Amino acid sequence: MIERDGRNIVLTVAYDGTEFFGFQSQAGTGLPTIQEALETAIHKLTGETITVEGSGRTDTGVHAWGQVVNFFTKSTIPPERWLLALAPYLPETIVVRESRQAAADFHARFSAKEKTYVYQFYCQAVPSPFHRRYSYHVTYDLDVEAMQEAAGYLEGSHDFRAFCAAGAKTKTFVREIYACRLEQDGCLLRLVVRGNGFLWNMVRIIAGTLLGVGAGKRRPQDLPVLLGLGDRRLTGATLPPQGLTLHHVEYGDLLK
């Protein structure tokens, strides 16, 4: 049970997920997670034992630039001071980028209106020691135009069960994707996906499927067929976590 007394503090958090076992606490395992690191830092700062709610769980090795979390505190630390106050208690790999107070009914997960994920490919024959932690290395030439065309078919409201890890529990597989685009930036190719919600491993499976299109193994027009068949076995591989970053969570008027 989360105590809803005191201020509802909202943090925007960036992290390098390389050395963490995902966002969610894995109680009793001793494995480092983002949630546990944040809760420990808050405990050291205020003495309170609180639960931090994230906008969603990121998996082991996945990064965030704009993860959003909230928690209730009786501390009198002004909302905007939490950013600096927590810094000494966090590892260098977790940075609070913004802190503020929200209404008592704001919830990082349930209040989220849309999320943006970025999957990053490093496209070069030879790998880069500087990008290995934050991208997936692709050694062959990609047909980015075909990938872009394929990505366009994913925009809109669809049943994405073919792009969801087996065994995921969910009431519905329907999600609305507002934008699914590719952006080239030198050796980096970024898949940017914005939607009202995402299924488990959805972006990594989309990235793997679009990679197949880029490699000429699939055609762009296969995408609507894959959506229609709804069979996970027909879509691409789940690409590795280090290419994925939770870039932004949007709350509209609920968080200004």
Added chain:
Amino acid sequence: MIERDGRNIVLTVAYDGTEFFGFQSQAGTGLPTIQEALETAIHKLTGETITVEGSGRTDTGVHAWGQVVNFFTKSTIPPERWLLALAPYLPETIVVRESRQAAADFHARFSAKEKTYVYQFYCQAVPSPFHRRYSYHVTYDLDVEAMQEAAGYLEGSHDFRAFCAAGAKTKTFVREIYACRLEQDGCLLRLVVRGNGFLWNMVRIIAGTLLGVGAGKRRPQDLPVLLGLGDRRLTGATLPPQGLTLHHVEYGDLLK
């Protein structure tokens, strides 16, 4: 003594220096270095015990994009195959970007005509978990125009003893800087310095001195005065190694 039998193989090597104790082998210490990692990889591949010569030593924590090394081998591996052949024996943090054969008298250090170093500043109030390994975090506003003006005074042939770590052994402190420029790239500010040679810690001290100019603590026209006085105590701090990258070594016609 380096055996000069066999082929003279030249490698262009990129590395993330974060977890290495610099380029040069520290025999008997067990500390990981780039040279030791390369020599071990070559030994595992060919069985030969050889010495790798680098274009220069990079200090603990300093990175390279284009470090150049050479070594003599009796192996029949074709020169251009070394790139792929060594990869399985190297950590992910060291990447051979190019391999080729040079004339017997080519020497990575003595044949070098010019080097380019980059010192990277991350300019934002809040640090970034993704840039912390590869930049120096600056939280205050910088006057980049003043820094650029100051950097211009360092171009040309000068006695750089004021920009050299105390205790460095060298015949002369005179070096020629062909270009000393600042480049802004979003939150990143890059100091790019190209010259015929560099003294110990020279780029990190230049970076520290220019940072003082950017912060308004020094004027651009102080730079010629600092050069003239030749006193290390008057120049800026040696900035931390993680911002520095050996970007390129140029050999002109000796390496095509």
